[in-house]
Amino acid sequence: MSILNNIKRGKQQRPQRVIIYGPEGVGKSTLAAGLPAPLFLDTEEGTQHMNVDRIQVDHYGAMLDALQDIYKEARNGSLPYKTLVIDTGDRLWDMCACQVIKDYNASPKDGKISSIESIGYGKGYAQASEMFVNLLSVFDNCRNAGLHIAVICHCRVETVNPPEGEAYTMYTIKINAPAKQAITAKEKLKEWGDAILFCNYVTTFTDGGKAKGGELRAVYTEHRATWEAKNRHGMPAVMAMDAGEISRLLFAADSDSSGSAPANDAHPANDEQAPPPAASAGDRQADALAAVIEDVPGALAFLAYKKEIRPGQDLKAVSEKFASFILSAPDRFNAAVLQHNTPAAQ
Incomplete structure (x- = not known):
């Protein structure tokens, strides 16, 4: 039989691997709680x-046991969940490092240790890295059984030194590991994810340079110099923290099952209140822009002048x-609007 008989055409629908990261308190867990039928593996009681619905996991063995049981139930078709949420991925490295120390102390050759650094020649770090990558493979087993996987992470600000230009800072995924091991683990995690969503507060500045705002939050889906992000689903570059709309774009057929309010809404996800009517993409964009534009009429005139919109x-x-x-x-945009609309600029 010719191998050409096995060609598959068109898009192939499959469970997705999503990384959601951002600063403390921005609403990452609330956003994940609105994804289709979520089950949380809570690593830090967050x-x-x-x-x-949650399973508390505080060490590597508990994580593997939980994933094994979830995989079996999912394969049997008896698991009433569609999305497995790991909250947080930051702790995965901690679990791996602690497990390396535990395994070493189970049969010590040179006495018991309390730090992974006590295992010479970087062997402890290498073992922890191997365990970290193994966890991603176990997540994939659950994915192959039909579950979407969402990993929630905090963020940190790092300095980037590109060979072709000046250094700059950017938000990156936080991994609780020493610098070299954190970079390796983070790159593995980024490669693993089908989508990386960066959640952050939208902040504006007054003429005096004083920050204001912070109530509006947004999800960024495309990579920029100041943050890491990606998606393979044609998502808008900037979105409201609306779990229903994100689910529709990421998970397609499963999107109707989320039934959650946006993270910007006053009510927490998965409460017993009926969700508000879904706003259109245009309405959500207009609300986000209106929250950061200081002079909306002036901005509309400026946008028409720039031919970004019609009068x-x-x-x-x-x-x-x-x-x-x-x-x-x-x-920068507000300054451009102000300059365009001052009499001297006319």
């Missing part, structure tokens, strides 16, 4: 205030690309 159109008509620019650099 979901105690939330109405979600008489509103903020919903702004292209996703230009809206992404405004949200990522609102102070």
Whole structure:
């Protein structure tokens, strides 16, 4: 039989691997709680205030045991969940390092140790890295059994020194490991993910340079110099923290099962209140832009002058690309609007 008989055509629907990261308190867990039928593997008791189904896992062995049972139930078709949420991925390295120390102390050759560094020649770190990558493979087993996988991480700010230009800082995924091992683990995690979503507060600045805002939060889905992100689903570059809309774009057929309010809403995800009517993509974009634009009428005049919109159109008509620019650099945009609309500029 010719191998050409095995060609598959068109898009292949499959469970997704999603990394959700951002600063403390921005609403990452609340966003994940609105994904289709989630089950949390809580590694640091971060979901105690939330109405979600969870399994508490505080060490490597407990994580493997939980994943094995979840895999069996999913394969049998008896698991009532569609998304497995690891909250947080930061702790995975800690679990691996502690397990290396535990394994070493189970049969010590030179006495018991309390630090992974006590295992000479970097062997301890190498073992922990191997365990970390192994966990990603075990996550994939659950994915192959039909579960979406979402890994929640905190973020850290790192300095990047590109060979072709000046150094700059950017938000990156946080891994609780020494620098060299953290880079390796983070790169493995980034390669593993089908989508990397960066969640952050939208902040603007006054003329005096004072920060304001912080109530509006956004999800960034495309890589920029100031953050890591990616998606393979044609998602808008900037989105509201709306679990229903994100589920629709990421998970397609499963999107109707989430039934959650946006993370920007006052009510926590998975509460017993009916979700508000879903806003259109244009409405959500207009709300996000209006929150950071200081002079909306002046901005509309400026956008029409720049031919980004036609005269008489509103903020919903702004292209996703230009809206992404405004949200990522609102102070620059507001300054340009002010300069354009002052009498000296006419």
